[in-house]
Amino acid sequence: MIAEIVAGVLFAGGLFFHGVAALGVVRMPDFYTRLHAVSKAETAGVVLTLAGLIVLAGVSLTALKLLFVGLFLFVANPTSTHAIARAALRTGQKPWRRRPDHQESP
Amino acid sequence: MSVAIAAAIVLLALVLVYVYRLAMGPTVFDRLLGLSGFGTKTTLVLLLAGAGYERLDMFVDLGLAYALLSFVGAIAAARYFERGGQHR
Numbered sequence: 353m354i355a356e357i358v359a360g361v362l363f364a365g366g367l368f369f370h371g372v373a374a375l376g377v378v379r380m381p382d383f384y385t386r387l388h389a390v391s392k393a394e395t396a397g398v399v400l401t402l403a404g405l406i407v408l409a410g411v412s413l414t415a416l417k418l419l420f421v422g423l424f425l426f427v428a429n430p431t432s433t434h435a436i437a438r439a440a441l442r443t444g445q446k447p448w449r450r451r452p453d454h455q456e457s458p
Numbered sequence: 459m460s461v462a463i464a465a466a467i468v469l470l471a472l473v474l475v476y477v478y479r480l481a482m483g484p485t486v487f488d489r490l491l492g493l494s495g496f497g498t499k500t501t502l503v504l505l506l507a508g509a510g511y512e513r514l515d516m517f518v519d520l521g522l523a524y525a526l527l528s529f530v531g532a533i534a535a536a537r538y539f540e541r542g543g544q545h546r
Binding site for chain 2: 356366367373378387405408412414425428431432433436439443
């Protein structure tokens with residue numbers, strides 16, 4: 353019962369970060385800003401959700417496997433995001449500016 | 459209804475946003491971003507459904523395999539489009 357409540361709180365935190373990532377995917381103006389929103393918020397959401405699952409699983413081999421999934425996603429998610437951003441930059445995608453006619457002025 | 463199933467249902471609703479970006483993205487990299495987020499969310503939904511149905515010991519292996527495949531697929535697609543594919 354206590355474990356369910358703690359897991360529910362952790363799930364709620366994770367879902368908040370997933371919601372922020374989804375909001376960024378819809379609302380941000382160009383590709384790089386969308387990627388920025390997804391990368392950080394989704395990594396935080398994944399870690400919190402998996403922490404809730406570990407609390408639900410208790411002390412077992414399953415919890416160890418869940419910890420491994422969490423560590424893997426914690427490393428792999430920023431890595432794949434970085435690879436996508438580098439590919440976009442090397443193929444000449446331009447970052448978004450607020451006013452295209454005043455690009456040179458700071 | 460357990461708390462894990464409720465969280466899985468909310469995550470499935472959030473996956474629709476990534477499907478929108480996957481279908482409508484202006485550039486191919488937007489689609490790649492949608493695919494990467496879709497894979498991560500699918501892993502989490504698998505694990506949450508496993509916890510909801512009391513079979514987490516089986517589903518955790520499936521989730522680990524899916525996370526590995528999604529990561530390798532995203533890296534491979536990014537390398538392919540970096541070397542020059544169709545950019546629209």
